[in-house]
Amino acid sequence: MNQDRYTVLIYTEDQIGLLVQISNIFTRRSLSIWSMYAVPSNIENVHTITIIADGPEEKMIQAKMQLEKRMEVIRVYIDKGNTIEGWPMSPSATSQRDNEIEQFLNDRNKQIK
Amino acid sequence: MEIFQGSEILMKSLLEEGVDVMFGYPGGQIMAVYDTLYYYTDKLRHILVRHEQGAVHAAQGYARIRRRPGVVIVTSGPGATNVITGIADAMADSTPLVVLAGQVGLSELGCDAFQEADVIGLTSPITKWNYQVRHASEVAWAVSRAFYIANSGRPGPVVLDLTRDAMIEFADYEYKKCDFIRTYIPKHDLSxxxxxxxxxxxxxxxxxxxxxxxxxxxxxxxxxxxxxxxxxxxxxxxxxxxxxxxxxxxxxxxxxxxxxxxxxxxxxxxxxxxxxxxxxxxxxxxxxxxxxxxxxxxxxxxxxxxxxxxxxxxxxxxxxxxxxxxxxxxxxxxxxxxxxxxxxxxDDLYEIEMNKVIKPAINPESGDIRMGEVVDVVSQRSGGNAVIVTDVGQNQMMAARYSQFKNSDSFISSGGLGTMGFGLPAAMGAKIAVPDREVCLFVGDGGLQMTIEEFGTIMQEKVAVKIVLLNNNCLGNVRQWQQLFFGGRLSFVDMINPDYQKLAEAYDIKYAEVTSRDQLTAAVDKMLQSDEPYLLNIHVMELDNVMPMVPMGHGIESIMLSEDEWYKKEN
CATH class of the missing domain: 3.40.50.1220 (TPP-binding domain)
Structure with missing residues (x-):
């Protein structure tokens, strides 16, 4: 299977131990992690974890689906290639996705009885 | 709002979730919970197993038939690590479980304290959710979330790692049932x-x-x-x-x-x-x-x-x-x-299978008793109404192939993980869940000995499970593969069995033995008529193979009908 480089952007709740759970999902599928970066996002109580990893597309999609099953994971985005310019990630690079997540959480929060 | 100790909040929370039975084993770091449980035994039935693996498989049997989370309670360290196999099994088979594991106190975490194990780290890959409860104020929240997650969407096991602090501290108690988590969508709207x-x-x-x-x-x-x-x-x-x-x-x-x-x-x-x-x-x-x-x-x-x-x-x-x-x-x-x-x-294909595989398996005219005919007799004599529980191996495949079912919730087996030793405790849990139904376990001599310690629980709780031992003095499935695909080299599959009659007597379990075909039906009838735990030791053909078989590396249409005949498509 072809190995390609991917940037995986994961929005999560603030939860102890989540990094290990996430890295396990990559390891189990033999996806090689080049770098991993966790930081609070611009959204209150939401963190982002950015992973640069190598692997076949099929396995990367499987990992995305499994990541999204973790309770504290809000959403996962995968982009082919190393999409990060500059390190740490500039706020503008993720602003559109931040907006999507904020909208999603606002909608979900309205459903809390 | 009233104030209670964490362990009491745990009991109250379990009752709020409708828990009536728990399978467990006490020990050091879960003592506070067991001390509180002492006062709740009128509402919560606790089944004291003989090994924590038995607790988790029993809870699986219970959960599968009741379609609600089975509850397991164990201590820290080895208590928690002993339930790992069952948790992985439940994850593979989408079985809802809530596992409550004791943990050392907060100040001892990470210090290699006595009976400390990293339960969160160990169970993360094999749970739908796990959480370390550090304070009594989190207990009710964590329990409600655990039950919601375990039983909604695709069900699965949840582990709560209960630190000693969380169990002995006092906190305000108010129970709110969880029915929403903002990051979790258990059921999607239909398109x-x-x-x-x-x-x-x-x-x-x-x-x-x-x-x-x-x-x-x-x-x-x-x-x-x-x-x-x-x-x-x-x-x-x-x-x-x-x-x-x-x-x-x-x-x-x-x-x-x-x-x-x-x-x-x-x-x-x-x-x-x-x-x-x-x-x-x-x-x-x-x-x-x-x-x-x-x-x-x-x-x-x-x-x-x-x-x-x-x-x-x-x-x-x-x-x-x-x-x-x-x-x-x-x-x-x-x-x-x-x-x-x-x-x-x-229909035409069924006819071929009937003549070449099924009839010889369930109606042999001579030779040793075959596993298929035992399953067929149990199925016929129980009217297809029994809950069939299996262990893993040839017994499992024969039970799956030849059992008749009239009702749903009548077959419990370890599918994804294929855990030998699952059968006996799972059958026990199923019988405890539905005491009015007949529960028959098919198990081999290998699998039975893996969790045979649960005879003790069956004795103590008088669980009237019917154990049909398909005794071939070997690890039959491995032997079948070695015979067919490893040049007939039978490597470490023969077993010298214990005296099952003495074992059964020691545990006050009724016992009968079948060595010839003419004894079979009467022995099965006698077992089914009994309302006590029963071990029926049936000596079956040692070299019996499960057929048809699609061997490893073959496509689904490449099918062995016997050791020397493959299915050929008719044009």
Missing amino acids: EKSIQDAADMINASEKPFVVFGHGVQISNAEKELKDFLSKGNIPAGSTLLGLSSLPTDFNLYQGMIGMHGNLACNVQTNECDLLIAVGMRFDDRVTRTLSSYAKQAKIIHIDIDPAEINKLVKVDLGIVGDAKEVLAALAKKMVFKERKDWLKAF
Whole structure:
């Protein structure tokens, strides 16, 4: 299977131990992690974890689906290639996705009885 | 708001969730909980197992038949690590469990304290959710969330790692049942377009075939499946865990799919023009070699878990949804088709299997007792009404192939993980869950000895489970593979058995032994008439093999009918 480089952007709740759970999902599928970066996002109580990893597309999609099953994971985005310019990630690079997540959480929060 | 100790909040929270039975074993760091439990035994029945693995498998048996989380309570360290196998098993088979594990105090965490193990780290990959409860104020919240997560969407095991501080501190208590987590969508809304597209594909199909799995029972969709099949006149086959979702005498039911499945189901998977998969995950025991699996067919996959769609088998249409809702919506749009030739092809293949495999397996005219005939006799004499529990191996495949089912929730087995030793405690848990139903366990001499310590629990709790020991003095399934695929080199499969009669007597379990065919029916009848725990030790043929068989590395259409005959497609 072809190995390609991917940037995986994961929005999560603030939860102890989540990094290990996430890295396990990559390891189990033999996806090689080049770098991993966790930081609070611009959204209150939401963190982002950015992973640069190598692997076949099929396995990367499987990992995305499994990541999204973790309770504290809000959403996962995968982009082919190393999409990060500059390190740490500039706020503008993720602003559109931040907006999507904020909208999603606002909608979900309205459903809390 | 009242203030209680964490351990008491735990008890109150469990009661709020309707827990009536727990399977457990006390120890150092869970002592505070057991001390509180002492005052709650009028409301919470605690089953003291003999090993924590027994607790978790028993809880699985309970959960599968009651369709609600089984509850396990163990201490820290070895208590928690002993439940790992069962948790992994429950994860593989989508079984709802809430496992409560003791943990050392906060100040000792990470200090290699006595009986400290990293339970969160150990169980993360094999749980739907796990959480370390550090303070009493979190207990009620964590319990309500645990039950919600364990039993909603695709069910699974949840572990709560209860630190000693959380159990001995005092906190305000108010119970709020969890029914929403903002990051968790257990059930997706149905897409009307997907339903219409699926209905169009089904109505256009001349040779459709449904393969269904455990998801049908989890979604309580047995009636909807039956209606859907009847409406479209579509034949269907079951995975191992889907067994008993349809009565075995239902006219469109064709049997089991997969490695030791029925001939027609496997052959027709590679002949159909449309394969409709419902609540199943295309396990490799079902598909065998993926590169030749149903390549000629369009495929629709219905599953509540989006991660299962396109995971292994690429599909033409994936529908993420609850099987009950999807099947009900589809049934409204179905068109009845005669499908005479298509259905006759299933009958013809069944005829071949009947003559070459089934008759010799269940009606042998001479020789040693065969495993298939034992299963057949138990099934006939119990009227197809018993809950059949199996261990893993030949006993499991024979029970799956030859049991008749009249009712749903009648087959419990370890499917995904294939855990030998599952059977005895799972049967015990099932009998505790439904004491009014007959529960028969099929187990081999290898698997029985893996968790035989639970004879002690059966004795203490007087659990009237009927244990049918298919005793062939060896590890039969491994022996079959060694005989067929490893040049007949039988490497470490022979077993010298203990004296089961003495064991049964020691544990106050009724015992009988069958050594010849003419004793079999009467012995089974006597066992079924008993209302006490019963061990029926049946000496079966040592070299019996489970057939048909799709060997490893072969496609689903490449089927052994016996050791020296393969199925050949008739042109």
